Amino acid sequence: MTPRDASDDPSDLPEDNRWSDLDRPPLNAASLRRALVRGGGLWTSLDVVPATGSTNTDLAARADELPEGAVLVAEEQSSGRGRLDRRWSAPARSGLFFSVLLKPGPSVPVERWGWLPLLTGVAVATGLSRSAGVDTALKWPNDLLVTVGGEERKAGGILAERAGSGGGGVVVGIGINVTLREEELPVPTAGSLALAGAASTDRDTALRAVLRSLEQWYGDWRAAEGDPAASRLQEAYAAGCATLGRKVRAELPGDRSITGEAVAVDGDGRLVLATGDGVQEPVGAGDVVHLRGV
Structure with missing residues (x-):
């Protein structure tokens, strides 16, 4: 359980059922701010709310008035969203549900902003490896995978x-299942750090590690003017991407699909598929289904 000190603001805690699940203590907002918000750093504010519809929606509504580096964390989301408008929901305090506000311009050309979800994936995987001691992999473009009982799960x-x-600006939302139990899984293909045998499921520690990792990767990428090769982002993403080397089906807009082997992630962050007729086709948007193991 994360200790609290006399300087902690009681408003940082959910009021109605603060300790209803002792395995899931609330985040220590004051401690997180002391550790992460500092002069000269990326993170300029960090707020934890008991519940909200969507941290992405809330932060986007204030994007003009807030400086870069604002962080909004919710202990529970009722309208969390994933790609393709999929719903993301989980019990209160069972995971990390947060959004960050980034403003890469003018040092980074807009055409390179598409690397931000992939950069965030690398940062999350790196931070969780250090803090939770669990092996993670990335499914293109933006899913975090763990292994549970020999099976790949999101x-x-x-x-x-x-x-x-x-x-x-760009609001990047991140959802991570931390202590979700088998009976709480929304679908059989879902997983959590706990189910993957994480050495630690302390959410404060994990959030600090992820945000520090994101600050480092974002800073390097921005210093390289968004160049994914010069910042070593492209190399790091490829090294951690479970999609590469797999036979996949890419379901594209307009009810079109492509099946082939995922052979590379190109300089624009697109997944390159080698199809059966010998053509290499880049995929920039769509849903990717892994069809077989490595």
């Missing part, structure tokens, strides 16, 4: 959306 997802006047 334990997290990322959703990036343009925000602010003229689309000058």
Whole structure:
């Protein structure tokens, strides 16, 4: 259980059932702010709310008034969203549900902003490896995978959306199942850090690690003007991507699909498929289904 000190604001805690599940203590917002919000760093504010519809929606609504580096965390989301408008829901305090506000311009060309979800995936996987001691992999473009009982399962997802006047900012939402139990899984293909045998499921520790990792990767990428090769982002993503080397089916907009072997992630962050007729086709948007193991 995470200790609290006399300086902690009671408003940081859910009021109605703060300790109803002793395996799932609330996040220590004051401690997180002390550890992460500092002069010269990326993170400029960090707020924890007991519940909300969607942290992405809430943060996007304030994108113009907030500086880059605002972080909004919810102990529970009632309208969490994934890609393709899929719902993301989980019991209160069973995971990490948060959004961050990034404003990459003008140092990073807009055409390179598409790397932000992939960058976030690398940062999340790196941070969780360090803090939770669990092996994770990335499914293109934005799913976090863990292994439960020898099966590949989804334990997290990322959703990036343009925000602010003229689309000058990007809100990146991250959802990670931390202590979700087998009987609580929304679908059989879902998983959690706990079910994957994580050495630690302390959410405060995990959130600090993920945000520090994201700060480092984002800083390097921005310093390289968004160049995925110069910042080593492209190399790191490929190394951790479970989709590469697999036979997959890409379900594309317009009810079209492509089946082939995923052979690369190109400089634009697109997944390159080698099809049966010898053509290499890049996929920039769509849903990817893994058809066989490595």
